[in-house]
Amino acid sequence: MGRPTAIRTQALSKSFGDTRALVSLSLDVAEGEVIGYLGPNGAGKTTTIRLLLGLIRATSGRAEIFGVDCQAHPVEAHRRVAYVPGEVNLWPSLTGTEALHLLGRIHGYVDVAYRDLLIERFELDPSKKVRAYSKGNRQKLILIAGLMTRADLLLLDEPTSGLDPLKERAFRECVAEAREHGQTVFLSSHILSEVEALCDRIAILRAGRLVEVGTLAEMRHLSALHVEAQMDGSVPPLSGLPGVSAVEVDGSRVSCRVTGSVEPLLAALAGAGVRHLVSREPSLEELFLAHYGSGQAASDAA
Amino acid sequence: MRRREIYDDRRAARAVAVTTARRAGPQGALWGYVFGATIAATAWSYSSSFPTAESRARLADSVEGNAGFAALFGPIRAIDTIAGYTAYKTMFFLVILGAIWGLLAATRLLRGEEDAGRWGLFLSGRTTRGGAAAQAAIGLATALVPLWVLTAVLTAAVGATSKVQIGVGASLCLATSVGAAVAMLMAVGMLVGQLAATRHDANLIGAGVLTGSYLVRMAADSDPSLDWLRWASPLGWIEELRPLTGSHPLAFVPIVVLIAVLTIVAVRVASRRDLGASAFASRDRRAPRTLLLGGQAGLTVRLTRPAFVAWVAALAATGLVFGLVAQAAGAALRGSPGLEQAIARLGGSSAGAVAYLGFVFVFAAGLVAIAVAGQVAAIRNEEAAGLLDNLLVRPVARWRWLAVRLAVGSGLVVVASTLVGLAAWAGAASQHTGVAVGDLFVAGLNVAPPALFVLGIGALVFGFWPRVAIGVTYGLVVWSFFVETIAAVFDSSHWLRDTSPLLHITPAPAADPNWTSAAWLVGLGILAALVGVAAFCRRDLQGA
Numbered sequence A: 001m002g003r004p005t006a007i008r009t010q011a012l013s014k015s016f017g018d019t020r021a022l023v024s025l026s027l028d029v030a031e032g033e034v035i036g037y038l039g040p041n042g043a044g045k046t047t048t049i050r051l052l053l054g055l056i057r058a059t060s061g062r063a064e065i066f067g068v069d070c071q072a073h074p075v076e077a078h079r080r081v082a083y084v085p086g087e088v089n090l091w092p093s094l095t096g097t098e099a100l101h102l103l104g105r106i107h108g109y110v111d112v113a114y115r116d117l118l119i120e121r122f123e124l125d126p127s128k129k130v131r132a133y134s135k136g137n138r139q140k141l142i143l144i145a146g147l148m149t150r151a152d153l154l155l156l157d158e159p160t161s162g163l164d165p166l167k168e169r170a171f172r173e174c175v176a177e178a179r180e181h182g183q184t185v186f187l188s189s190h191i192l193s194e195v196e197a198l199c200d201r202i203a204i205l206r207a208g209r210l211v212e213v214g215t216l217a218e219m220r221h222l223s224a225l226h227v228e229a230q231m232d233g234s235v236p237p238l239s240g241l242p243g244v245s246a247v248e249v250d251g252s253r254v255s256c257r258v259t260g261s262v263e264p265l266l267a268a269l270a271g272a273g274v275r276h277l278v279s280r281e282p283s284l285e286e287l288f289l290a291h292y293g294s295g296q297a298a299s300d301a302a
Numbered sequence B: 001m002r003r004r005e006i007y008d009d010r011r012a013a014r015a016v017a018v019t020t021a022r023r024a025g026p027q028g029a030l031w032g033y034v035f036g037a038t039i040a041a042t043a044w045s046y047s048s049s050f051p052t053a054e055s056r057a058r059l060a061d062s063v064e065g066n067a068g069f070a071a072l073f074g075p076i077r078a079i080d081t082i083a084g085y086t087a088y089k090t091m092f093f094l095v096i097l098g099a100i101w102g103l104l105a106a107t108r109l110l111r112g113e114e115d116a117g118r119w120g121l122f123l124s125g126r127t128t129r130g131g132a133a134a135q136a137a138i139g140l141a142t143a144l145v146p147l148w149v150l151t152a153v154l155t156a157a158v159g160a161t162s163k164v165q166i167g168v169g170a171s172l173c174l175a176t177s178v179g180a181a182v183a184m185l186m187a188v189g190m191l192v193g194q195l196a197a198t199r200h201d202a203n204l205i206g207a208g209v210l211t212g213s214y215l216v217r218m219a220a221d222s223d224p225s226l227d228w229l230r231w232a233s234p235l236g237w238i239e240e241l242r243p244l245t246g247s248h249p250l251a252f253v254p255i256v257v258l259i260a261v262l263t264i265v266a267v268r269v270a271s272r273r274d275l276g277a278s279a280f281a282s283r284d285r286r287a288p289r290t291l292l293l294g295g296q297a298g299l300t301v302r303l304t305r306p307a308f309v310a311w312v313a314a315l316a317a318t319g320l321v322f323g324l325v326a327q328a329a330g331a332a333l334r335g336s337p338g339l340e341q342a343i344a345r346l347g348g349s350s351a352g353a354v355a356y357l358g359f360v361f362v363f364a365a366g367l368v369a370i371a372v373a374g375q376v377a378a379i380r381n382e383e384a385a386g387l388l389d390n391l392l393v394r395p396v397a398r399w400r401w402l403a404v405r406l407a408v409g410s411g412l413v414v415v416a417s418t419l420v421g422l423a424a425w426a427g428a429a430s431q432h433t434g435v436a437v438g439d440l441f442v443a444g445l446n447v448a449p450p451a452l453f454v455l456g457i458g459a460l461v462f463g464f465w466p467r468v469a470i471g472v473t474y475g476l477v478v479w480s481f482f483v484e485t486i487a488a489v490f491d492s493s494h495w496l497r498d499t500s501p502l503l504h505i506t507p508a509p510a511a512d513p514n515w516t517s518a519a520w521l522v523g524l525g526i527l528a529a530l531v532g533v534a535a536f537c538r539r540d541l542q543g544a
């Protein structure tokens, strides 16, 4: 990789007693990259981020942020990092303004104009006390506190949980701005459309292990193409063809999935007389479900 | 193939009561034990301190009719009997301690749970807001049972000895009186928890009620012509019960009525107001006050300021009271051979006012230790509530955060200790007691080392096992108190005495401070704190 790395983990592992929350994660994130970090509940996403922040100690392995060992020198690493958690706990007696003031001072740098823009964009009323904020408003507050620092690396753990669709759109705008600014974004999220729209690369975690990492295009390339065909006559036998799976026949209509070359399938269909053919790349949701829904169980068995 | 889990309806409906009782019950048992042990130790030591009828008569002569004592601690009745002395010596502190615990337990288990968002989980289940409050009341009442039983049993046990001889009926009455004070303040706590906007506000209002009740009672006891005024104060009713000195059950009437009314009103308010809201308008909006919000140290100062100020004020007031009564108390205790022995056992040699101050300053040392245990709790709670995450994900070093926290705790100890000494001097000087300011200043500083030791141990446990840090720290303080109250039964070289940090200081000003053991306590405290900080820097943050 030509660009310097923002995050580098080497065989990073974390166990809580018997639970292996993260198993030997090796991942590089280039500077300026926006990476999506996906996985089912309990996969180890939050664990990864808390390890990167030095809030919990690695059982083994190593993690660096901009070349700084973030377990050994967290303070130095944190100077270039902003973190937005999905679950906010702020001092209930402080007002929004006071909380932003405090968090900004502690971080050491705030883009004041940008902060004011964010407050406007997210429609936050900062004169209220934290205890009087709704869940979404608290989330907006902590999001603004992270984004206003313009930190080189944004570690976002479900940053839009509880936000309404308008604010979520505002968030997407912010990530786009961060990208333009050359900031690196590490985005853990369950909102796949968000990840699909924002991220250059995607990493998928399952039960603490990295099962897939790459651009969306690469992942699509590797995974099955969805094909639907309307035949003139009856449907030829397709199940035996190389790379073809999940064949479903409904009268003269057939649908199936193909991995690898489509040539054998096309030859078989053309020989039988095909009237209409549609092929579609899998959406991120399908990729995702294939990775940790029943599809994964099937391919594990295979 | 649909299967539904059917839960026992009644069990689900009792969830709040059970949860509340489970959380308050062990504390009720702990306090019952402390109360019972205190009563037993007091009754026992009276018989050795004042063994003869003559020494008891002398004690009675000098304190009975002393308006100052009566105003501060309640009327003095039959102090020439073991029962009368025990009631007089213990009721005041037990009632105040029990009342404070009752208030805090009620606000924590009702309002505190609501503030933390856990109440909402219950309410989404099979109960209503009013129903949940009523159940919580039942849970709190359940927690009173172990308190009452242990107090009664321990009192009756020592009462059964030939040396003490307090009847079972009198023991039950004493336990009931203390329990009644706890119950009243629990009811107050329930109601103010419904009225205030936060648990913190509820505690402040409750503390105001308790203080007002104390002041009315104080006025009533300061002048016999104001006796009737005692009926205007809940703490006055407890006094009117006269446990151990000829009981007076009529006073139960207002107590029961008050508890019933407050509980009913609390349940009704709970069923009418919104969850998380307050019956009073609260200000959720204000102009920003960013003073002290420039960094982590300033934030710590800001967060700890209310507790800091409250403790310093309370300890200064305690010192002032000690000073005010020193002269009279010293005169009362002069010539008691038992007392002289006790002072000698603690390493002192004087008698009179100075001896009295020496005794009570050991008690003050215990209070300072409780104050600092509260700081350890605040340290742990900041981590458990996830608030610390906000600091540590930014460029704040772990050791620096904990060091600032511990510095604030040490500052509290030093300021409070100094003020105890100076306030005691001011009180004593106003009565022309003739104690040198320098001596009391030093005596004040002398109470700091045990608290600093407790703080160090608290930091050590926090560094390794954060989830038990609060329990261990408070446990250490309670244990120290306990060993101190029963120290009279050990000989001075018994190893159990060594386990109480409070017994490693001398009863200054009745004796010269032992700077060597003070230095050991402080040194060990610092060492423990350093190890704790190092451990904290190497462990996972742990939520609640």
Ligand SMILES: Nc1ncnc2c1ncn2[C@@H]1O[C@H](COP(=O)(O)OP(=O)(O)OP(=O)(O)O)[C@@H](O)[C@H]1O
Binding pocket: A016, A019, A020, A021, A039, A040, A041, A042, A043, A044, A045, A046, A047, A048
């Ligand atoms: N402090 C802890 N103690 C014990 N186990 C933990 C702790 N924190 C996380 N775990 C366990 O580690 C695993 C990974 O949890 P993690 O919070 O990283 O999941 P996640 O991917 O963030 O899930 P979600 O999508 O639900 O947020 C889970 O099995 C979880 O139970």
Ligand SMILES: [Mg+2]
Binding pocket: A045, A046, A047, A157
């Ligand atoms: Mg998570």
